[in-house]
Amino acid sequence: MFSSRIPANLAPNRLTEALRARRARGEPFIDLTESNPTRAGFEYPPDLLAPLGDGRGLRYEPLPLGAMDARRAVAADYERQGVTVPPERIALTASTSDSYSLLFKLLADAGDDVLVPRPSYPLFDHLTRLDLVVTRDYDLDVHSSWSIDFASLERAITPRTRAVLVVNPNNPTGSFISRDELDRLAAICAPRDIAIIADEVFADYELEPGAASRAGRVSTRTDVLSFALGGLSKSVGLPQVKLGWMAVGGPDRLVADAIARLELVCDTYLAVSTPVQLAAAELLGCGASVRRQIGSRIVSNYRALQAAAAGVPSCRVLRSEGGWYAVVQVPSFEPEEDLVLRLLADGVLTHPGYFFDFPRESFLIVSLLPPEASFADGVSRVLRHFDRKASEA
Numbered sequence: 001m002f003s004s005r006i007p008a009n010l011a012p013n014r015l016t017e018a019l020r021a022r023r024a025r026g027e028p029f030i031d032l033t034e035s036n037p038t039r040a041g042f043e044y045p046p047d048l049l050a051p052l053g054d055g056r057g058l059r060y061e062p063l064p065l066g067a068m069d070a071r072r073a074v075a076a077d078y079e080r081q082g083v084t085v086p087p088e089r090i091a092l093t094a095s096t097s098d099s100y101s102l103l104f105k106l107l108a109d110a111g112d113d114v115l116v117p118r119p120s121y122p123l124f125d126h127l128t129r130l131d132l133v134v135t136r137d138y139d140l141d142v143h144s145s146w147s148i149d150f151a152s153l154e155r156a157i158t159p160r161t162r163a164v165l166v167v168n169p170n171n172p173t174g175s176f177i178s179r180d181e182l183d184r185l186a187a188i189c190a191p192r193d194i195a196i197i198a199d200e201v202f203a204d205y206e207l208e209p210g211a212a213s214r215a216g217r218v219s220t221r222t223d224v225l226s227f228a229l230g231g232l233s234k235s236v237g238l239p240q241v242k243l244g245w246m247a248v249g250g251p252d253r254l255v256a257d258a259i260a261r262l263e264l265v266c267d268t269y270l271a272v273s274t275p276v277q278l279a280a281a282e283l284l285g286c287g288a289s290v291r292r293q294i295g296s297r298i299v300s301n302y303r304a305l306q307a308a309a310a311g312v313p314s315c316r317v318l319r320s321e322g323g324w325y326a327v328v329q330v331p332s333f334e335p336e337e338d339l340v341l342r343l344l345a346d347g348v349l350t351h352p353g354y355f356f357d358f359p360r361e362s363f364l365i366v367s368l369l370p371p372e373a374s375f376a377d378g379v380s381r382v383l384r385h386f387d388r389k390a391s392e393a
Ligand SMILES: Cc1ncc(COP(=O)(O)O)c(C=O)c1O
Pocket: 035, 095, 096, 097, 098, 121, 167, 171, 199, 201, 230, 231, 232, 233, 234, 239, 243, 244
């Protein structure tokens, strides 16, 4: 009865089962996978959501790409990041996931493919499959830092490739795409009519000073059709408010054609609520205090992780330039899944690298959002495990 867009096997994996059982037993654990900012102990201004009650929201005047004032507010927020985008080139969406779905409808027919980085954001599997798009991986290589393996990217291109996805900075590797990499990518994509979709939801969050301003940004490109994605979810820590956006860049004619078509797709759903559009400018302005708290939390947790891991020779924190996650390379005494289950039994939850499609084992991914004290406690439990292993060996 059901479509094959949804995986046939919905059974929970071992880790989900173990978590459920632990919760059912009422046993606490430190969650180093927490990526919900509203559960991470930040102080949200109590009246932050007051603008959602604006009385003008009682009137419905649908506009497919969003109200111009809200699009201007997003353009002003790009300006804050040093990126100039005309508001006419901005479309509002309900979330970044919504943006992906709209773009797959805009660019791809059923069975067309998009290239996705590996390792990266696990939701791409579902987002593409739900829109009948096929994913093909290209690799990110790690040396002293992560970079695109262009040979693997060119190998992955087929006559049905419609877009290359980049996550900038990437989740979980924390790598920004450099300007040189973006130039090279544009030179590959433009002549083949392949668009670039750049997920910039973490663009505000640097772990290395200056990393964000050194990064390549697609929205100002004039040579290749490109879409930069952002949203309140990460930029001001409000995933529940549901406002995302995309900024369209590229040759003028292509941009105009894309926006005209996007308008039709957006008009079909009209997914963005009027109250959130009316509130956009204030949410972006007042949410800055949340962004600052998140920004200092991730830096302090990342430093604490580096300092703690420096005392455990078998573990290495990979260089991360930005975003909310850190990657720890650990010895492969056992499969990642067993390791993560063992750590959970010790009271700390981490993500295994395979969850993000790391091509080999063993890596643990930790969120940098948890409050400093529990983050430090969780990290010391993880590292203690490898210290113990080393002394047993
Ligand atoms: C790379 C990336 N893009 C998008 C999202 C989700 O954004 P939204 O809540 O706007 O759909 C996430 C959430 O973790 C993410 O890691």
